[in-house]
Amino acid sequence: MGSLRTGRRERCGLGAVKGFVERYLTFVTANPVKVLIGSMVLAALLMAGMSQLTFRSDNRVFFADDNPELQQLERFEQLYGRDDNLIYVVKAREGDLFTPERLNAINEITDAAWALPDVKRVDSVTNFQRVRAVGDDIEIDHLARSGDSLTAAQARQLKADSVLEPLLIDRLLSRDGTLGLVVVQFSFQADTASAQSEVAMAAGQKTLDRFALQYPDLELGLSGSVALDHAFVEASTYDSSVLLPIMLVILLLIIVVALRSVVGAVATFLVIMLSTLCALGLSAMLGIPLSSPSVIAPNIILTLATCDCIHICAGMMRHRRSGLGRPEAVKMALLECWWPVTLTTLTTSIGFLTLSFSAVPPFAHLGIIVAIGSLMAWFLSVSFFPALLCVLPWRGKDSSVPAERFSGAVARIVLANPRRLLAGISAVAVVLCSLAFTNVLDDRYVRYFDQSFSFREATDRMNEDLGGFYILEFSLDSREEGGIATPQYLQEVDAFAGWLRQQPGVTHVHGLPDIMKTVNRAMQGGDANAYALPGNRDLAAQYLALYEMSLPFGTDLRNQLTADKRYSRLSVSLNDISTRDMTDLQARAEAWAADNTTLVAASARATGTSLLFAHIGNRNIQEMLQGIAMGVLVVWVIFLVAFRSLALSLIGTFANFIPCLATLGIWALINGEVGMAVATVASVTFGVVVDATIHMLCGFVRMRRDRGASSAEAVRATFESVGPGLVTMTLSLAAGFLCLAFSGFQINAWMGTMAALTIFVALLFDLFFMPAILLLLKPRQQGRGAVAMEAQ
Template structure:
């Protein structure tokens, strides 16, 4: 195995596989879809999908705010250009409707019937603009009175590419209009800007990671072959990883920004182990061919297992119910596997192709002496060390229990990003940009959403929402009743209110006909299902969860379920539900990761007790990471909760290396204590080195503008340092009482091969 001929055969296979990417090139596609963060096993998702079939997606809109160069927007020239722009945008493909003050019409009821009067009429003179006192127009005028809102609703289910084209066309029309665009917010704009930032960060981290790897290799091996071969293998591994991912039709999503660095870090860790071991064999006097053979013979299984457990840490995310996390876990696991193939298929052949110089034996006596003193100290103070770790674990559990679960829509963007500024503008001037959707329906088939008793219940709901969200502007069936009540009173603003019984009777015939011409997309044709909709600021999933809980208590106590049923829904609600489910998602990911690693350890060591020992020192770093989150005021959300299973999958590698080496030492006939000491001295150096590499690699993410990338780097780097301390200080003490178990396992292995 691993002869020159076999190595060249593997190299040829690698060349053919690499050429396949040239002959059948995969095309990179970036995507960012809010819906990918909806938990798929949530029954609320099914309800919303049915609801959206009736009323459309609640986030298929673009908000455009225009100012008149600091002046009031009621000049005829500005309004004419604004109106022309609205008409031009409405002609664009994939635009459903547009809405502004200029196409709002107020109904007037007279003995001659109903007529619709434009709310804003543009005259010929510069300042000749007639405006009616219609409360609904307030939704389209900024609170400071300087800007007008144009709402563009796109067609349902347009693709990311179609959304990009549409947004580009809208910007082109705005540029031609010479209007001053003050702020913009909406799905197609946010998705495009997110993807552009992702593309920039993807390239940045790929280049930065390769540069960092190059510096590390120079410092570690100080030889041209010890630098160029790993860099070449790492580069090919990244190409293979992303090539296969793209061949599978998977787009590069938000968290794909981290994947180049993750693939490179994992691959570099394996190569450092291989090259360090190869160098040691050469220093011992083995020929190049013998050294290569011995290196891959001894390290293939440990390296394969460690990369496998790392991949399992990511693949465990497949068992969550959030598509974005499932795809990230699957694609990262695939990429790590492809990096493993690159390491074992390409590296031996390249080593045989070049001329490797001989090495003089180097001394590491000072490092060994330090580790020896540490090992003796552990034996002397083992009870104290065990109590310290137990105490830290209990403290970490206490602090970790206080970590808040909270998430915001724009969590991942930097605080100074223009999107944030635009969203804040809409929050301040137009009441928000996040959709508020509440479904209401009559429980009986004979019920009508415009029955007076039903409208009374809707009035209670709207009053409660006004109490919770001061100043929120709502649209509902009650709005139609208010509009008609005002229409019956010749447009008097004071009449825009809940109608009395007599006023209702005068408008009942109209309500039972087709009042959607006054306020569209509010109810279904059967008049049984309707919506209460509006826009809110992004208050975070924690605050909104408290609000929804309070609102549900109100509904249960005050709304008659025989008259009206009420359910909060919408995309913002589903995203919040995703954040609220982090405990479940984290438990699923960790549970699968624990199970997979436990099975691997059970097969490798053939003992459930040893498997348990392997897990214990790798649970402690996770608890300490949770405590660190509380101390640093980092909140739990979907994108931080997944880091626990990822950190576990990476951190457990050190424990596997430690215990695999212990088994090898025992198999060579050494006594248990001496084998444990030898393992500690020899493996300890490797653990420190690989941890330094991993921490430096993940620390690169601290340069990211994306919140998810930044916190991934920070938290996993911390978890790896915690894991190193647990593996060096706690794991040996846990293994001391396992003398009989280990010796029996080794004895059985060699007496019953």
């Protein structure tokens, strides 16, 4: 008796909700103009926030303030300053750089670099400070001073001399002399770094273009952190100004072709534009900035908004074709789609909000912006969209649309072979899911950009011939003021540097011992055997003071030593090694220092931007797995509450989780490497692919409820009513995300490719796997679900 009362209370409560929905839809269809005005006023208020929208282009947007590696790097920079640099990569097209004309070109580039805004230091092949013995004294001067006249023989001699300079070779000059660098250091403030970086990049590019025309025998390019930040801007501009319009046109064409409704396409266009602009405006009010990963939020929002409109539009076309007038057709379609569209909005928003678990702030921002956009799309789809279609002239086509014919053909296949389909798809899924775990984590941030970016070309050229874009930094503590001159300190740092030079992937190591050895050699008349550390502390301190006093303006050691002479910097340049190898080198270096040094062991902790990116991939995956697990649990609970059937909730969750895992298996066959974008894709696609499952399950249960149909009849009817919208929606989703595959920014390209692939795999599950299971379910289990939906 108590159970009966509970059931009645549930039916009464859900019946009240259904009654409210019917009254609301009656109001919308009876007062379309009022609804249009009201929704437009609300949209205008939200869009006003776009005036506060900001964009961050610096690479540190990828790291949260509490990121431990970022905090360590900031402590390092407090001692030695920020390394905001622009690197002119100069390569001889034929021969080497050691001709009078080419050395003069490097000098001209070096002089021009001093004129760039906010510059604080310029290091190049020609202004390298060479230490030479001159009688009983030493001379510190440029390798090739600007303005000096050189003969071809003198230039060749400079090449021979360069080989003897460990601080130059493999750092600013390749060993074969074909590639050299001009490294420009800037003085940027942390709060204005993005703006200063863009100004410096514009000036640097203008200088590069001038010299490229003047010296056609040299291959010139720009690398460095400033060029990297600008590449993020370039990628974002392309994605928003080129890919977004293309995606929009493709989505609208799919609607016109699949549903044959120009009016529906126009109404959908207005909904997706308003949804996107409202989401951006509200996000700006919340203080959320855009960045290269999050700038694709509008692309995703317009895709999701299209899906809601497609289902409603497909239903309206069907009811209009059956003879209903516009308002009646709109109301009936919304009554059918209300619960599926509402549930899909809820699950999609949850899927994207799981991105807030990401260790990478731009991905968290992306999730929040898209979740807001999804909610706005739902609101406009059940208010603005139906009201507009009550006003605009349109009618249903007399013949069936292509999507209807396709879904009918699929239904016949499923009804004829449910067991075979279930067995075959399950076997393939098991194989693909097992392959998912063979992917290798690698996140080289230079490869975030394809070869269309000049930054990528220049950096690849530098890494291939010289190395040095990826750098590990150490700040080694002598534990006392002036302690860097002690023999023990210098010997331990030198031994550490020697061990690092022997490690795979290391191209150069630069530290205080190298300077001291160079000065000592010069003080001993240039004897090669004297390339060794000074014998005592006083002598080392004198040599260091002499060296510092002899350095010209702009080449001092403030970026190498602290003012109290307690700490010195050890820089380790790497070639294009994987993030896995980089973190392995870090661990081995710190372990070696702990085992083989006493004075510097505690401070031998690597840092640098390269390490930040190396670690963020692992941390992002670990934290996103927690978010995904939470999202899967919440979606399962939503299914359980909505359908009040354990069987249906498990089917729905399983039919969406497995395609995500299977896609990673396919990716293992295609690529095999995943970075920090992979966990993001899992969250994005899990939220999106649930949509089709909900529409399929809701359609199936509705047919069981309304008609008391058998499983076969319910599946067939579901394909007839839901199939066209589901197929069209999936095509729109896949096409929308696939457009992102053409982004030059590889994080977005990988995300688009994997998302489109996941959506396609999920469609196969929704069209073949899930109906096959529903056909084989016991009637009692289906009935429980049907009763639950009947109450709604």
